Amino acid sequence: MTLDVALVMKLGGFTLDVAFAAPAGITVLYGRSGAGKSSIINAVAGLAKPDAGRITVEGEVLFDSRAGVNLPAHKRRMGCIFQDARLFPHLTVAQNLRYGRWFSKRGPEEARVVEMLGIGPLLDRRPGALSGGERQRVAIGRALMAGPRMLLADEPLAALDEARKAEILPYFERLGAEMGVPVLYVSHAPAEVARLATTVVALAEGKVVRQGPAADVLGDPQVTPLGPRAAGSVLEARVLAHHKDGLSELEAGGLRLHLPVVSHPVGAVLRVHIEAADVMLASEAPRGISALNVWPARVTEVRMGTGPGAIARLEAGGQVLLARVTRRSAEAMALGPGRDVFAVLKAVSVAPESVA
Amino acid sequence: MSWLGPEEWAAVALSLKVAFWATLFALPPGIFVAVALARWRFPGREIVNGLVHLPLVLPPVVTGYLLLMTFGTRGWLGGALAEVGVVFAFRWTGAALAAGIMGFPLLVRAIRLSVEAVDPKLEQAAATLGASRAWVFCTVTLPLILPGVIAGGVLAFAKAMGEFGATITFVSNIPGETQTLPLAVHNFMQVPGAEASAWRLVVVALVVAMGGLLLSEWLSRRVAARVAGR
Numbered sequence: 114m115t116l117d118v119a120l121v122m123k124l125g126g127f128t129l130d131v132a133f134a135a136p137a138g139i140t141v142l143y144g145r146s147g148a149g150k151s152s153i154i155n156a157v158a159g160l161a162k163p164d165a166g167r168i169t170v171e172g173e174v175l176f177d178s179r180a181g182v183n184l185p186a187h188k189r190r191m192g193c194i195f196q197d198a199r200l201f202p203h204l205t206v207a208q209n210l211r212y213g214r215w216f217s218k219r220g221p222e223e224a225r226v227v228e229m230l231g232i233g234p235l236l237d238r239r240p241g242a243l244s245g246g247e248r249q250r251v252a253i254g255r256a257l258m259a260g261p262r263m264l265l266a267d268e269p270l271a272a273l274d275e276a277r278k279a280e281i282l283p284y285f286e287r288l289g290a291e292m293g294v295p296v297l298y299v300s301h302a303p304a305e306v307a308r309l310a311t312t313v314v315a316l317a318e319g320k321v322v323r324q325g326p327a328a329d330v331l332g333d334p335q336v337t338p339l340g341p342r343a344a345g346s347v348l349e350a351r352v353l354a355h356h357k358d359g360l361s362e363l364e365a366g367g368l369r370l371h372l373p374v375v376s377h378p379v380g381a382v383l384r385v386h387i388e389a390a391d392v393m394l395a396s397e398a399p400r401g402i403s404a405l406n407v408w409p410a411r412v413t414e415v416r417m418g419t420g421p422g423a424i425a426r427l428e429a430g431g432q433v434l435l436a437r438v439t440r441r442s443a444e445a446m447a448l449g450p451g452r453d454v455f456a457v458l459k460a461v462s463v464a465p466e467s468v469a
Numbered sequence: 470m471s472w473l474g475p476e477e478w479a480a481v482a483l484s485l486k487v488a489f490w491a492t493l494f495a496l497p498p499g500i501f502v503a504v505a506l507a508r509w510r511f512p513g514r515e516i517v518n519g520l521v522h523l524p525l526v527l528p529p530v531v532t533g534y535l536l537l538m539t540f541g542t543r544g545w546l547g548g549a550l551a552e553v554g555v556v557f558a559f560r561w562t563g564a565a566l567a568a569g570i571m572g573f574p575l576l577v578r579a580i581r582l583s584v585e586a587v588d589p590k591l592e593q594a595a596a597t598l599g600a601s602r603a604w605v606f607c608t609v610t611l612p613l614i615l616p617g618v619i620a621g622g623v624l625a626f627a628k629a630m631g632e633f634g635a636t637i638t639f640v641s642n643i644p645g646e647t648q649t650l651p652l653a654v655h656n657f658m659q660v661p662g663a664e665a666s667a668w669r670l671v672v673v674a675l676v677v678a679m680g681g682l683l684l685s686e687w688l689s690r691r692v693a694a695r696v697a698g699r
Contacts, residue, residue, distance in 0.1 A: 212598050
């Protein structure tokens with residue numbers, strides 16, 4: 114199951130010219146607002162027509178400007194989840210869910226979808242009586258029930274507050290795992306990308322800057338033009354123990370991490386997003402320091418920014434870390450490839466939404 | 470309605486029949502034109518818009534005269550239609566045609582407003598769920614504009630009940646065939662001693678017109694509530 118996209122599309126101020134592949138799993142289209150992410154989703158869904166290009170899914174052509182193929186949206190079987198839910202206001206939640214059933218019986222059983230999304234108590238309500246988070250869950254269910262080949266999610270969390278985001282994110286994680294539906298997910302939030310993405314396609318000014326597995330793309334200092342907060346590394350970590358003082362101990366390759374207690378049981382494997390700005394560097398082993406996570410590391414790459422900042426890429430215990438420091442410090446410490454340093458991370462700086 | 474005399478009652482009954490058929494036949498093209506004007510960009514859109522609104526500003530007698538020239542027994546269309554058995558001239562069907570055309574602008578305006586209130590993004594969402602354009606229209610657009618369609622229908626019905634100028638010009642004033650309520654009022658006014666009959670019909674006309682306006686207003690407000698999903 115692969116979606117292959119190559120398209121050229123004139124938008125307001127610039128031209129979108131991208132080519133990428135979305136394999137099984139969750140592919141995140143990542144970039145600043147106005148980078149053309151939603152236009153790509155619309156083109157894949159059949160709601161907007163590119164000026165040129167070719168879009169195929171599992172080898173079936175959805176759009177091909179040269180062959181003159183442009184499959185209408187209702188024949189593409191691309192389930193869409195929009196930022197504004199777009200539930201049908203005149204139908205109940207149950208009727209909204211079953212809408213796609215009129216046209217295709219391929220979707221999963223209703224009971225399974227309702228249970229997975231926890232929307233049983235809402236079935237008789239109208240969309241007007243739902244909260245933002247509930248609406249988004251119903252929208253996910255409605256898209257699933259139509260039996261799509263793929264789900265397209267266009268910043269589905271952008272209109273929600275932090276608490277609602279935390280409520281919805283796990284459902285997207287379960288989509289891939291439980292329903293086996295590949296997802297193309299648009300986002301400009303680094304924490305969402307780090308948590309969800311198996312593949313990342315980074316966009317800037319209408320072009321693909323980088324694409325590949327999440328850890329590679331997010332750990333690439335070249336992607337930092339997307340914003341300093343975008344830089345960070347993703348570690349796959351296993352929970353070793355929960356300590357009584359409110360900390361959890363995790364292991365990622367050769368690294369031991371101490372984080373504020375996580376909700377996962379001992380033995381569970383989860384992803385931790387460590388933002389580059391939270392990692393500090395020391396040229397000697399720091400002593401008498403409050404930070405709990407101190408790891409010997411080796412610098413593999415340093416990228417000087419245009420401003421006062423620099424990003425160092427490190428290797429520690431077989432893992433990749435990014436550290437954002439000032440240029441002055443980078444020069445004073447003579448940071449460069451091969452330099453041995455100590456990376457320091459404050460346990461409390463890892464926010465709960467960065468762990469999943 | 471025993472307080473209405475047989476002649477008065479015939480006029481009211483005929484008006485109801487004329488208005489019913491006029492509205493029924495005006496609805497499908499009315500919905501089509503309203504959707505086209507609200508959603509589609511096509512050459513000549515302004516001209517279609519003008520033609521639809523023409524009966525609203527044209528002297529009704531001119532509309533009636535044009536209908537007579539077109540659909541009369543010697544009209545270019547009337548002759549052809551008469552051969553297949555459809556006759557409008559001096560029949561109640563002609564009164565219905567005149568009433569339908571005079572009510573058409575009101576119908577289209579009301580429906581067009583409700584179409585414009587429907588978010589096209591909902592229709593896009595329906596398409597991504599597998600619905601073809603026709604299905605999207607039947608399952609999303611039409612239910613959402615239904616209160617507007619009914620409101621427009623009520624207005625057109627009330628207008629059809631009261632149509633005078635085009636009707637009398639096109640199909641004349643034949644009791645029991647084309648003498649609708651306003652034509653009957655006009656008649657009674659000219660007969661000495663029939664003021665009471667005229668008054669009774671005036672009351673019926675007032676009630677129908679006012680009731681139509683109130684009903685239409687109330688239904689229009691329902692559109693907003695419905696589109697908001699409450």
